[in-house]
Amino acid sequence: MWSNKRARELKERAEKVIPNGMYGHESTRLLPEEFPQFFHRAEGARLWDADGNSYIDYVCAYGPNLFGHGYAPIEEAARRQQALGDTMTGPSEIMVDLAEAFVAQVQHADWAMFCKNGTDATTMAMTLSRAHRGRKIILYATGTYHGAAPWCTPRPAGIIPEDRAAIVYYDYNDPQSLEDAFRQYDGQIAGVFATPIRHEVFVDNYEPSLEYAQTARRLCDENDALLIVDDVRAGFRLARGCSWEPLGVLPDLACFGKCIANGYPISAVLGSDKARGAAKEIFVTGSFWFSATPMAAAIETLKQIRTTDYLERTRASGDRLRAGLEAQAAAHGFSLRQTGPSVMPQMLFDDDPDFRVGYAWTVECLKRGSYIHPYHNQFISYAHDDAVIDETLAATDLAFEALKGRMGSLEPHPVLMQLLSAKAA
Amino acid sequence: MWSNKRARELKERAEKVIPNGMYGHESTRLLPEEFPQFFHRAEGARLWDADGNSYIDYVCAYGPNLFGHGYAPIEEAARRQQALGDTMTGPSEIMVDLAEAFVAQVQHADWAMFCKNGTDATTMAMTLSRAHRGRKIILYATGTYHGAAPWCTPRPAGIIPEDRAAIVYYDYNDPQSLEDAFRQYDGQIAGVFATPIRHEVFVDNYEPSLEYAQTARRLCDENDALLIVDDVRAGFRLARGCSWEPLGVLPDLACFGKCIANGYPISAVLGSDKARGAAKEIFVTGSFWFSATPMAAAIETLKQIRTTDYLERTRASGDRLRAGLEAQAAAHGFSLRQTGPSVMPQMLFDDDPDFRVGYAWTVECLKRGSYIHPYHNQFISYAHDDAVIDETLAATDLAFEALKGRMGSLEPHPVLMQLLSAKAA
Structure with a gap:
């Protein structure tokens, strides 16, 4: 009862x-x-x-639970690593294995950077886009969720206008709205955020049109801006790579998180060579970003993704x-x-x-x-x-x-x- | 060899x-x-x-390793919780135990909010300070490290002036510099950040003067701003509570992280009742903030802190x-x-x-x-x-x-x- x-x-x-x-x-x-x-x-x-x-x-x-709570192969991999070492004075050598596994698994990815929260990944992608060509403006689809930092959190308390002074909002799934923003902020746009599907609370969810995804890609190419797919929630739920791969549209940066280690805490930014220069310049870090146990869990999760x-x-x-x-x-x-x-x-x-x-x-x-x-x-x-x-x-x-x-x-x-x-x- | x-x-x-x-x-x-x-x-x-x-x-x-890598009592507590559940669809009931343990352990703390990175805790403290009285300005001691988000990361790549438009810098350990800032930004100051000791890279480290700490406290009281001690690095290394407790100076908010679960990923903001209203208003969260295993490790770490x-x-x-x-x-x-x-x-x-x-x-x-x-x-x-x-x-x-x-x-x-x-x- x-x-x-x-x-x-x-x-x-x-x-x-x-x-x-x-x-x-x-x-x-x-x-x-x-x-x-x-x-x-x-x-x-x-x-x-x-x-x-x-x-x-x-x-x-x-989101995090992809294979089931306490899924034995992933638990076992995590347990083995935990016995060796988790939060050490540097990453484990398995960080290299994990980065290689992501690069092999996700089509656009030439490199990987790991972090903890989904918000770490989206904030890193924003910073990286701005570092890419020294531009400010970030295009952000109105009402989409990209995390809970001052630049993106959905509730206004404690947020000041300066936090979002260089964020410009466009309409999701509306190619014209992207065209308009690129025209209005010509030469100033650093990056474009897009969730792979529209998955907001309290409203119907839907998949994007091919035209929207392709327009975002084309405008970023024409203007040397970076296209960022925020795959934190949907990543590996819809495809064995970035969620826009089935559309044939590859981003410059993808943010992954949630289920990539089946509940162990790790997120990632996966980038193309185009974005590598900027990635080398920014300073981002966290106390637990390089802990080994979630990386071991992620390696095994990627294996399960490939083989089951x-x-x-x-x-x-x-x-x-x-x-x-x-x-x-x-x-x-x-x-x-x-x-x-x-x-x-x-x-x-x-x-x-x-x-x-x-x-x-x-x-x-x-x-x-x-x-x-x-x-x-x-x-x-x-x-x-x-x-x-x-x-x-x-x-x-x-x-x-x-x-x-x-x-x-x-x-x-x-x-x-x-x-x-x-x-x- | x-x-x-x-x-x-x-x-x-x-x-x-x-x-x-x-x-x-x-x-x-x-x-x-x-x-x-x-x-x-x-x-x-x-x-x-x-x-x-x-x-x-x-x-x-x-920083994270306080009791030794793989310290048995903490590993055992984490293993027991991991077998029950870690990243579930809500926190474990032990989140309440952990918040109670922190409130009992740290003198100024009436409540706790948990997160992952040290930067999560400092960013939350900043947002919370701004929500407290709807003010913007954050006082920040030049050259101190409070994390790696756009408002505080030490390297300029990808950072835009707007990220720090409402950050005002003062000189660590210099009460006059605090007085000057409060005079110049009268009625606009939301909060004051202070590391409990000066622990920067490439330079000598030192402890603050009592006058500095007391002046920070007094100015915050007189101006209804929040005093934030960023204890991410030093917390529980210098005292069994907030690092300024031995000075008799209690903050409104303290940021803890690093060693509070002996290497398991968790950080925290500990606040006084004065700051509770603002804490109720802000929206902060993360995919793994409520995972139970690091909380079990933190409960045991606090026990070891009390009993060893x-x-x-x-x-x-x-x-x-x-x-x-x-x-x-x-x-x-x-x-x-x-x-x-x-x-x-x-x-x-x-x-x-x-x-x-x-x-x-x-x-x-x-x-x-x-x-x-x-x-x-x-x-x-x-x-x-x-x-x-x-x-x-x-x-x-x-x-x-x-x-x-x-x-x-x-x-x-x-x-x-x-x-x-x-x-x-």
Whole structure:
């Protein structure tokens, strides 16, 4: 029987010693109150919260979990390296192996630089673009997420206009908007950021048009600016290389992170020779960037990416979930919009402007053992096999049924309402 | 017999796939060429490079290694947590335990926020200070290191004036310079950064005057600005709390990192209630900030800090090394300046403007099994017991002797010379 007694006690303790009880993208402040803030353990496709409730995990740590929590080959590689040495007085020799593996794996990459956070990688790419030809302007698609540093974090507190004085916003997927920006800032544009797909919260997700990607590439070539694909969230989810490789559009810089070591902390900037000169000039570093254990995990993750059918299997599982949910929603009289690639599915309800229907449905799913996110795109891991998907589908069917019975009495989420009304004002 | 055959091969391979073959603070580009760039393993106070040479490690991963590489109680705590879950879809419940432990351990701390890099913590402190009263100006002591983001990185490539438009520089340890800045920017100052000691590269290190610390505190109080002690490098090396606690000066925010989990990747901002409101407003996050394994390691590290004599023993070992080196230098006719606290010793030679003497001496030490840094402050770990220090002193004595024989034929380091002449120009 689902319960949240301990979850409530933990939240009370946390409120005293952590601002808001928690912060950042894993805060549950905008989630239904039933969503657990703290977890106890994870294995394969499953999570257990502090009360002992178990869930099939469709959030996968917001991306890092590609092969399943505690996936044995990667855990084993990490354990071997940890016994040798992790944070030493310089990198392990395996840093060279890892850089070589990335260069072999990702088409445009002639070199690699490693860091920790996704934001480290995007900030490094920005700095590197500016160093490339000594220019200032960075093109940034309005509303896309590229991290949580002052130049890009989505909330205004503590941010000053100077932080973004040289950021120019364009419209994602709109080639004309890129053309206009290059005309207006002729000779001043250092680099162009693009997420490989549009994967923002609270809205439908979608893939870019080929024309948009090709226009970005052409304008960067014509103007000696650098094209940056921010593959932190989508990297290796959509392809065994950079996510725009299937489009035939190669960036100068790609930012990777999240799942490249299946949960071990490491991110990367992968660059072409064109950008190597600038990469040699900038000074970027971090206390733990050169630790060996995450590098060993990344080497093994790349091997698993090369040698398993993870890409085909996660796609098949994503498709299976999508088809099942579509049929169930129709049968129960709901219109569920499932957007984005099926391996990174976004699920939103039609006619649900304040998200109360989606919130209620995910609570019903949660109480039946599937952790489905009401506003963020999700992730399918290699551990989400047919049996796992079918177990979820059994739960979601009951969740739709339960939702029907609650439709007259749903309330919107209070904190979310504050946010939405602040945004509208 | 010391050799570097494999080290040279690794450097050649690295040059192809990593810009400059390596980057950041662990690059050996400014070190004597004999210094290994890549390591194979580490244990206790010792490191082994890729050629199998072993060294007593006085750099301790540039700070993280406080109790010794692979220190059993901390490794065991991390291993237990890793088996349960590391990077899950939310933090583990032990995040609350860790925040409580920090609040109990560090005098000014009413709350904690965790992150990965030291730079994450200092950038968060800057953002938080600006959010506190909606002001812009950050006071920053000229030449101090607070990280490698655009607002603070020490090299200019890729940095634009806007990145630092609201940073105002003052002189470390100069109360008048602080007074002047507060007068000039009356009502505009958000926060004041201070390293707890002056621990910069290539120069003598020293502790601040009480007057400086007290003036910083008073001016922040009078002007409702936040005092930020950047304890990333020195935290828990000088005290069992914030490094200014022994002075009786408490900050509003302290940045911790490096050794707080003995090498596992985690950093923190510890704040007082005064700063809690701003902390609730900012949006900061990272893919791996909430991973549980480094938190388990940090909980155990704090326990070791509370329950062992690590502080007294590292001081005694630092003093023993300092006294031994002083006697040896005098006996061999050298004047070695040993500055900073003995647990974070900086070693520079008198009459050595281009550092050729210090460089040659550290090479002689290196070849005799002690990894001593020629321009960066060093660190003594709990694993550096009397026997380890005495083993080093036997090597350093021979190194001084060898140095004497080479004094007529020393050359300066070519890359360092480029840097020094660029700086002078």
